[in-house]
Amino acid sequence: MIERHLTRLRARDDLDAAEEQAIRGSVTEYRQILAGKTFLRAGELLEHSTLLLDGFMGRYRDLSQGGRQISEIHVPGDFADLHSFTLKRLDHSIMALTACRVAIVPHSAIQALTQAHPRLARLYWFSTNLDAAIHREWEVTLGRRSAIAGLAALFCELHVRLGLVGLTEGPRYRLPLTQEEVGDCLGLTPVHVNRSLRELRERGLMIFRKDVVEILDHPGLIRIAEFDPNYLYIERMPR
Amino acid sequence: MIERHLTRLRARDDLDAAEEQAIRGSVTEYRQILAGKTFLRAGELLEHSTLLLDGFMGRYRDLSQGGRQISEIHVPGDFADLHSFTLKRLDHSIMALTACRVAIVPHSAIQALTQAHPRLARLYWFSTNLDAAIHREWEVTLGRRSAIAGLAALFCELHVRLGLVGLTEGPRYRLPLTQEEVGDCLGLTPVHVNRSLRELRERGLMIFRKDVVEILDHPGLIRIAEFDPNYLYIERMPR
DNA sequence: CGTGCCCTTGAGTACAATCAACGTTCGTGG
DNA sequence: CCACGAACGTTGATTGTACTCAAGGGCACG
Numbered sequence: 001m002i003e004r005h006l007t008r009l010r011a012r013d014d015l016d017a018a019e020e021q022a023i024r025g026s027v028t029e030y031r032q033i034l035a036g037k038t039f040l041r042a043g044e045l046l047e048h049s050t051l052l053l054d055g056f057m058g059r060y061r062d063l064s065q066g067g068r069q070i071s072e073i074h075v076p077g078d079f080a081d082l083h084s085f086t087l088k089r090l091d092h093s094i095m096a097l098t099a100c101r102v103a104i105v106p107h108s109a110i111q112a113l114t115q116a117h118p119r120l121a122r123l124y125w126f127s128t129n130l131d132a133a134i135h136r137e138w139e140v141t142l143g144r145r146s147a148i149a150g151l152a153a154l155f156c157e158l159h160v161r162l163g164l165v166g167l168t169e170g171p172r173y174r175l176p177l178t179q180e181e182v183g184d185c186l187g188l189t190p191v192h193v194n195r196s197l198r199e200l201r202e203r204g205l206m207i208f209r210k211d212v213v214e215i216l217d218h219p220g221l222i223r224i225a226e227f228d229p230n231y232l233y234i235e236r237m238p239r
Numbered sequence: 240m241i242e243r244h245l246t247r248l249r250a251r252d253d254l255d256a257a258e259e260q261a262i263r264g265s266v267t268e269y270r271q272i273l274a275g276k277t278f279l280r281a282g283e284l285l286e287h288s289t290l291l292l293d294g295f296m297g298r299y300r301d302l303s304q305g306g307r308q309i310s311e312i313h314v315p316g317d318f319a320d321l322h323s324f325t326l327k328r329l330d331h332s333i334m335a336l337t338a339c340r341v342a343i344v345p346h347s348a349i350q351a352l353t354q355a356h357p358r359l360a361r362l363y364w365f366s367t368n369l370d371a372a373i374h375r376e377w378e379v380t381l382g383r384r385s386a387i388a389g390l391a392a393l394f395c396e397l398h399v400r401l402g403l404v405g406l407t408e409g410p411r412y413r414l415p416l417t418q419e420e421v422g423d424c425l426g427l428t429p430v431h432v433n434r435s436l437r438e439l440r441e442r443g444l445m446i447f448r449k450d451v452v453e454i455l456d457h458p459g460l461i462r463i464a465e466f467d468p469n470y471l472y473i474e475r476m477p478r
Numbered sequence: 479c480g481t482g483c484c485c486t487t488g489a490g491t492a493c494a495a496t497c498a499a500c501g502t503t504c505g506t507g508g
Numbered sequence: 509c510c511a512c513g514a515a516c517g518t519t520g521a522t523t524g525t526a527c528t529c530a531a532g533g534g535c536a537c538g
Contacts, residue, residue: 042469059375061379063379063383063384063465064465069382069383071374071375071378072375083372086361086364086365086368087365087368087369087372087472089469091372091375092375114360115357118354125367126325126326128364128371129326129367130326132368132370133322133326133330135310135371135374135375135378136300136310136311136330136331136374137330138378139308139310139374139377139378139381140300142426143381143423143426144302144308144426145302147526178483178484178485179484180484187381187383188526188527189526189528190485191486191487191527191529192525192527194485194486196526198486226302226303230282230328230330231330233326233330385493386493386494417515417516417517427494428494428495428496429517430494430495430496430497430518431493431494433517433518434494434518434519435494
């Protein structure tokens with residue numbers, strides 16, 4: 001069930017059998033979440049974290065006049081709210097962008113896990129720091145990249161992250177988001193997302209249609225995005 | 240020397256004498272850093288973290304055509320790069336925005352500290368999650384706030400963070416940044432920062448001049464920024 | 479076969495960028 | 509002590525990217 005999560009962890013560091021068992025043992029419950037549901041609202045007091053097994057989730061904040069900013073997209077294998085272990089209440093909401101399957105891990109279990117297995121403590125701390133690195137990259141996109149460069153950067157990032165957990169097929173991957181949701185990641189209106197996607201298509205760089213991303217010119221896409229995957233820390237941890 | 244750091248920690252949770260001593264004992268060196276110096280470049284392998292005692296630092300990334308994005312401002316009492324403890328190499332650079340005094344804490348000392356004192360492990364993990372929360376708030380600014388609202392949000396945030404470590408005098412605080420650096424936080428050009436600051440001034444909300452921020456109409460500033468300090472987690476940790 | 483959601487396209491607007499010039503302050507050296 | 513230069517701040521004129529408003533089209537689902 002949580003194979004993708006283990007794959008994700010193993011992409012960065014080793015995991016021995018005892019550690020793997022400990023992680024498996026810390027799941028207390030599995031749940032389904034309907035597409036579009038905000039299952040975690042800013043400010044709620046939390047006593048467990050949510051491991052995303054299948055589907056896409058988004059962390060977001062709403063502003064008064066209808067503005068919404070998505071601060072990170074979660075893919076299968078990610079903890080959507082591991083940071084709630086130390087924060088207790090989140091500063092943002094989390095929604096299921098598509099139908100999702102999740103595993104529930106109580107904070108008490110994370111406490112036990114990290115106490116008993118120092119390497120897991122490190123790995124999970126690392127994991128929240130990786131979320132922060134993704135936020136920083138998105139700050140660069142939001143502040144300094146043009147609309148097409150931002151789109152290119154987003155699709156490059158998801159290509160890498162989904163690839164890590166086996167959810168790409170070469171240059172293609174499923175991404176069931178609306179153009180409005182993409183705009184909420186990039187600080188753009190849906191209309192402008194639409195026009196910019198057309199430009200990416202017309203330039204022969206990539207196609208995003210019917211919930212599928214297809215990268216046609218990967219080097220070109222990387223160039224326009226100035227995409228450097230270092231911030232995803234896909235190399236294994238130095239000892 | 241590291242009083243402000245202790246103050247900052249104590250704003251969120253208790254600290255007993257043993258913990259305090261352990262933290263004090265983990266500093267191996269004090270250094271001065273010249274204003275404007277990039278003392279930590281993206282990609283370097285790190286074996287210590289840097290505690291900011293005095294002055295302002297910025298995490299930033301440069302893009303090809305002269306664009307720069309600052310992803311977070313650090314104030315005295317902050318660890319500027321605690322996340323390097325788990326990341327080893329950073330995805331961004333860090334510069335001294337003003338002359339700074341810092342304390343060096345080796346990763347081995349952090350390792351020992353967190354091993355011996357579970358509450359400190361929690362607190363420092365929390366601390367990096369707080370950085371992530373600040374990144375998220377800046378994503379909202381960069382993606383969805385107007386220029387004046389973004390400026391207002393930035394100055395509100397710094398007012399709170401500096402207040403926590405005793406660096407405000409009522410509605411006033413020292414902030415020795417250029418308008419260009421402020422623009423690099425907000426994704427704006429220096430020219431537009433200048434005009435927007437004038438508008439804030441003319442509306443009687445705040446003044447930023449000669450390295451000093453003075454908030455004239457705090458409720459008004461909070462309103463225009465839609466500033467909600469929850470993301471700074473200034474309430475004490477729930478047990 | 480309608481209804482709603484999403485995508486697409488067009489026309490006009492606005493916020494912020496760019497280009498350019500000038501002012502101010504401050505440190506440095508003649 | 510004054511002249512000079514560099515960095516920063518200010519303002520004006522113009523351009524451009526992205527937003528707003530609006531309408532129509534495709535598709536899935538009840």
